[in-house]
Amino acid sequence: MKRFIGFIKKEFYHIFRDKRSLFILFGMPIAQIMLFGFAITNEINNVDIAILDKSKDATTLEIINKISSSKYFSVEQLINNESEIEPVFKKGKVKAVLIFEKDFSKKLVKENNATLQIITDATDPNTANTISNYTNSILQKYQQEINKNIKIPYQIIPKSRMVFNPELKSVFMFVPGVMTIILMLVSAMMTSISITREKELGTMEILLVSPLKPFQVIIGKVVPYIFLSIINAIVIVLLSIFVFKMPVQGSLFLLAFESILFIITSLSLGILISTLSSTQQTAMMISLMGLMLPTILLSGFIFPVSSMPIPLQIISNIIPAKWFIIILKGIMLKGVGISFIWKETSFLLLMTMIFIAISVKKYKIRLE
Amino acid sequence: MKQESIIQVENLTKKFNDFTAVNAISFNVKRGEIFGFLGANGAGKTTAMKMLIGISTPTSGNAQVAGYNVFKNPENIKKSIGYMSQKFALYDDLTVKENITFFGGIYGLSRKQIEVKRRLLVEELGLQDIANELVSSLPLGWKQKIAFSVALLHDPKIIFLDEPTGGVDPITRRQFWEMIYKTANNGTTVFVTTHYMDEAEYCDRVSIMVDGKIEALDTPKNLQKQFNSENMNDVFLKLARG
Amino acid sequence: MKTIGYIIQKEFKQIFRNKGMLPIIFIMPILQLVILSNAATFEIRNIKFSYVDHDNTSFSRALIDKFKASSYFNVVTDFPSEKIASSEMLKGNVDVILEIPHYFERDLSKDKKTDLSVIINAIDGAAAGVENVYINQIVRSFNKNAIANLMQPSDKNYNVKTIDSIPSFWYNETLNYKTYMVPGILVLLVTMITLFLSGMNIVREKEIGTIEQMNVTPIKKHQFIIGKLFPFWIIGFGLLTIGLILAKVIFNVPMIGNLALIYFFTAIYLLVVLGMGFFISNFTDTQQQAMFISWFFIVIFILMSGLFTPIESMPQWAQHLTDFNPIKYYVEVMRMVMLKGASFKDILPQFSIILTYAIVMNGLAVWSYKKIA
Numbered sequence: 001m002k003r004f005i006g007f008i009k010k011e012f013y014h015i016f017r018d019k020r021s022l023f024i025l026f027g028m029p030i031a032q033i034m035l036f037g038f039a040i041t042n043e044i045n046n047v048d049i050a051i052l053d054k055s056k057d058a059t060t061l062e063i064i065n066k067i068s069s070s071k072y073f074s075v076e077q078l079i080n081n082e083s084e085i086e087p088v089f090k091k092g093k094v095k096a097v098l099i100f101e102k103d104f105s106k107k108l109v110k111e112n113n114a115t116l117q118i119i120t121d122a123t124d125p126n127t128a129n130t131i132s133n134y135t136n137s138i139l140q141k142y143q144q145e146i147n148k149n150i151k152i153p154y155q156i157i158p159k160s161r162m163v164f165n166p167e168l169k170s171v172f173m174f175v176p177g178v179m180t181i182i183l184m185l186v187s188a189m190m191t192s193i194s195i196t197r198e199k200e201l202g203t204m205e206i207l208l209v210s211p212l213k214p215f216q217v218i219i220g221k222v223v224p225y226i227f228l229s230i231i232n233a234i235v236i237v238l239l240s241i242f243v244f245k246m247p248v249q250g251s252l253f254l255l256a257f258e259s260i261l262f263i264i265t266s267l268s269l270g271i272l273i274s275t276l277s278s279t280q281q282t283a284m285m286i287s288l289m290g291l292m293l294p295t296i297l298l299s300g301f302i303f304p305v306s307s308m309p310i311p312l313q314i315i316s317n318i319i320p321a322k323w324f325i326i327i328l329k330g331i332m333l334k335g336v337g338i339s340f341i342w343k344e345t346s347f348l349l350l351m352t353m354i355f356i357a358i359s360v361k362k363y364k365i366r367l368e
Numbered sequence: 369m370k371q372e373s374i375i376q377v378e379n380l381t382k383k384f385n386d387f388t389a390v391n392a393i394s395f396n397v398k399r400g401e402i403f404g405f406l407g408a409n410g411a412g413k414t415t416a417m418k419m420l421i422g423i424s425t426p427t428s429g430n431a432q433v434a435g436y437n438v439f440k441n442p443e444n445i446k447k448s449i450g451y452m453s454q455k456f457a458l459y460d461d462l463t464v465k466e467n468i469t470f471f472g473g474i475y476g477l478s479r480k481q482i483e484v485k486r487r488l489l490v491e492e493l494g495l496q497d498i499a500n501e502l503v504s505s506l507p508l509g510w511k512q513k514i515a516f517s518v519a520l521l522h523d524p525k526i527i528f529l530d531e532p533t534g535g536v537d538p539i540t541r542r543q544f545w546e547m548i549y550k551t552a553n554n555g556t557t558v559f560v561t562t563h564y565m566d567e568a569e570y571c572d573r574v575s576i577m578v579d580g581k582i583e584a585l586d587t588p589k590n591l592q593k594q595f596n597s598e599n600m601n602d603v604f605l606k607l608a609r610g
Numbered sequence: 611m612k613t614i615g616y617i618i619q620k621e622f623k624q625i626f627r628n629k630g631m632l633p634i635i636f637i638m639p640i641l642q643l644v645i646l647s648n649a650a651t652f653e654i655r656n657i658k659f660s661y662v663d664h665d666n667t668s669f670s671r672a673l674i675d676k677f678k679a680s681s682y683f684n685v686v687t688d689f690p691s692e693k694i695a696s697s698e699m700l701k702g703n704v705d706v707i708l709e710i711p712h713y714f715e716r717d718l719s720k721d722k723k724t725d726l727s728v729i730i731n732a733i734d735g736a737a738a739g740v741e742n743v744y745i746n747q748i749v750r751s752f753n754k755n756a757i758a759n760l761m762q763p764s765d766k767n768y769n770v771k772t773i774d775s776i777p778s779f780w781y782n783e784t785l786n787y788k789t790y791m792v793p794g795i796l797v798l799l800v801t802m803i804t805l806f807l808s809g810m811n812i813v814r815e816k817e818i819g820t821i822e823q824m825n826v827t828p829i830k831k832h833q834f835i836i837g838k839l840f841p842f843w844i845i846g847f848g849l850l851t852i853g854l855i856l857a858k859v860i861f862n863v864p865m866i867g868n869l870a871l872i873y874f875f876t877a878i879y880l881l882v883v884l885g886m887g888f889f890i891s892n893f894t895d896t897q898q899q900a901m902f903i904s905w906f907f908i909v910i911f912i913l914m915s916g917l918f919t920p921i922e923s924m925p926q927w928a929q930h931l932t933d934f935n936p937i938k939y940y941v942e943v944m945r946m947v948m949l950k951g952a953s954f955k956d957i958l959p960q961f962s963i964i965l966t967y968a969i970v971m972n973g974l975a976v977w978s979y980k981k982i983a
Binding site: 018020021024025028032035036040041042044045046048089090092095111115116117118119121122123125126127128129132133135137139142143152154155156157158159160161162163164166168170173181184189193197216219279280281282284287288289290292293294296303305306307315316330334340 | 945
């Protein structure tokens with residue numbers, strides 16, 4: 001046992017003496033959380049649009065006023081005819097052009113109907129769709145206003161209640177994701193590098209010849225990183241709560257437990273990667289290139305899993321990040337207890353055990 | 369005198385913050401000499417050598433190598449010298465032939481010259497069977513011998529060897545030193561560091577560094593007389609202890 | 611010049627002999643491009659929809675049918691009470707609950723108005739907003755039909771003024787998200803590979819000790835740098851080409867503009883990335899450090915590139931930060947050229963910025979590389 005502790009101490013020394021790596025290990029997650037918490041958002045703000053007003057009457061001016069005073073839009077320029085649309089889109093700043101037809105007011109009074117064209121630059125389909133939707137809702141409101149003296153019968157009025165995130169803050173959606181990604185990538189990368197470095201330098205052999213059992217070597221390598229990652233996790237959660245006002249509706253204890261579980265899952269993934277790589281370079285490339293994009297894209301961090309094609313939804317199930325994000329959102333935003341997330345928790349446990357089992361097997365093979 | 373100095377060192381010093389690794393050493397190396405640069409680990413040998421081969425700037429003092437000043441013309445020094453380091457000499461993931469081609473090329477040899485030299489090298493060392501093998505598959509002794517020859521491809525005036533025979537069996541060591549003799553006979557100066565004291569006896573002159581200073585500089589015979597010792601090993605022990 | 615040739619030859623040999631790395635350099639990015647591009651979409655689909663129907667008339671069922679018919683929603687099941695439904699929402703089994711009140715049909719005909727209660731899981735605020743819009747659309751359309759059926763002559767004749775909006779989506783009529791994402795993901799992959807490889811490659815030589823051998827030779831600084839980086843420059847192009855072919859063949863991404871323009875821009879862009887990798891390697895001693903630092907920057911660059919979330923939505927200070935993000939410019943240019951057919955004049959601003967960036971970055975890298983300690 002004493003040997004084992006001695007070994008763990010050595011691992012700690014390695015880490016703490018590499019000041020640069022240490023700086024990155026702690027500084028990076030903090031910098032990234034701060035950055036992303038503030039900068040990453042889906043909300044549309046001040047989108048540049050252009051207006052082609054063929055009527056230039058009181059009604060169109062009123063509508064244009066409502067649009068430009070909305071926080072979503074910023075009327076960048078007024079154009080005079082259709083031929084100017086293409087060049088304006090090509091420049092890339094303006095994302096939509098609104099075209100009011102001729103005699104807008106007159107038509108509205110006489111024929112009870114007027115038309116507004118919403119032409120969007122759909123190279124970013126999401127923004128285009130959102131612009132359409134927001135413009136429509138501004139139009140809806142305006143229509144309600146001009147019709148307010150007319151009682152329209154037979155109205156079904158849906159009253160929507162937004163739960164877990166009533167202000168629709170995108171931060172709530174992204175912070176769990178950023179937390180997950182940072183924890184996963186740092187843990188997996190660190191362990192995989194640490195182990196392959198010993199292999200490359202040849203010091204692994206020395207460890208194997210020592211009285212330490214193989215599993216002690218592996219656990220010993222991993223323990224310091226568990227501590228580091230826990231510290232990271234705590235810092236990230238604290239930042240989320242105090243800087244981004246993320247609630248923690250559920251139990252902090254459960255949050256801690258699940259976080260530690262996820263850290264161990266990521267670390268065991270790192271170990272698995274290290275058994276597959278003979279050089280540090282390979283280990284790092286697999287951890288980073290192999291894990292980064294799939295984790296960002298398939299975990300539900302930014303893109304909803306339910307919207308993906310079925311085969312990808314199936315693949316997303318083997319990404320540990322996906323389960324942890326669900327757990328995080330559940331505990332922090334929904335306030336659920338273990339009974340509601342036991343499924344996800346079991347998945348993480350299962351994955352951890354599989355990773356470790358495969359690693360041990362591969363390790364033993366190499367020894368023989 | 370017989371030969372001029374091809375290396376002249378005057379009060380060469382290298383400091384790292386408070387620590388003085390090389391403390392105002394002065395010596396000369398004559399052309400065609402086999403000069404042994406000895407010292408315990410950490411005595412400052414490697415640091416001193418790095419200054420002479422132009423990859424470390426001295427803190428103070430001066431040195432001329434192959435006619436060029438280490439401060440003003442380090443790049444010209446590099447054209448005239450060859451170097452074999454203890455950590456590495458050849459690229460493991462290239463074949464013997466490819467290593468020769470590469471090093472010949474970057475020292476400015478024409479393709480024809482490289483071909484000629486390569487053929488000579490392969491013949492001399494008997495490498496016909498392994499010329500197309502990756503260097504990583506060769507035993508250490510072969511690697512060292514080939515590395516030595518590669519360092520000489522461009523006919524440098526001086527060749528610097530940093531512990532070239534570390535970890536090599538005695539027979540290969542002897543063969544290696546035969547190669548060194550041959551090279552010196554051809555007029556190339558050999559500057560070699562080692563801590564195998566028996567190898568010190570093969571050198572024309574030897575200097576011994578202790579804690580950054582040169583504590584002894586003479587032929588092996590004279591040093592043994594001076595320190596009343598039977599062999600260089602003894603000389604070294606007496607110096608290091610004192 | 612010849613010296614550079616020898617260095618390049620050696621580098622290529624070493625790269626292609628590294629059997630472990632080859633699949634990582636080529637196969638992994640390609641696989642990711644093909645598979646992951648399918649994942650990237652903000653389209654709302656298959657929303658887990660549930661309902662509580664207290665009315666249970668053919669009228670209420672007709673409303674539910676409209677939701678069943680919609681491709682946005684996946685009607686999971688109905689629940690006897692809102693409490694149970696909400697519990698299911700906590701578990702994550704449903705994301706929308708529609709509660710139809712008692713006497714839905716009756717109240718509508720009698721009082722001429724009635725409410726519907728909708729509960730939406732708003733953790734993904736943007737999605738929730740869109741879901742709300744869709745729900746409102748469906749209800750309104752159902753409402754229109756109901757009005758037409760329920761209208762009595764006794765009801766006052768009214769003139770409702772309506773403004774119709776006609777949306778028109780240019781460059782991407784089908785709102786195909788892949789058209790938008792594939793070029794972007796390709797950019798990410800090419801950038802990652804070039805940055806990681808170039809940074810690690812040089813540091814590895816430091817770690818092993820071969821760099822010392824280089825420093826002792828008369829190789830000049832610039833020869834060494836060009837020789838080391840050139841192979842990765844070529845590999846970057848190779849990846850780009852394979853990626854573009856796949857984008858066309860598998861995803862049918864339009865390529866309206868001049869591809870030569872893309873290659874030209876890529877040539878300069880890769881210099882920025884390579885310069886960055888080199889610069890980082892000059893300040894690190896181990897591959898681990900180099901990797902960490904590269905990773906730090908790459909994650910920031912990726913998430914703030916405008917690829918996943920629009921730059922215009924970021925706060926001002928963040929938008930200014932993105933001015934230093936080379937990926938942002940590359941993504942812009944890719945989209946402008948491929949999807950809008952932009953000309954060189956149109957991309958001149960991005961081009962000049964990247965050119966300046968390349969000069970500064972590589973200048974820094976060369977300056978900070980010391981052959982002599």
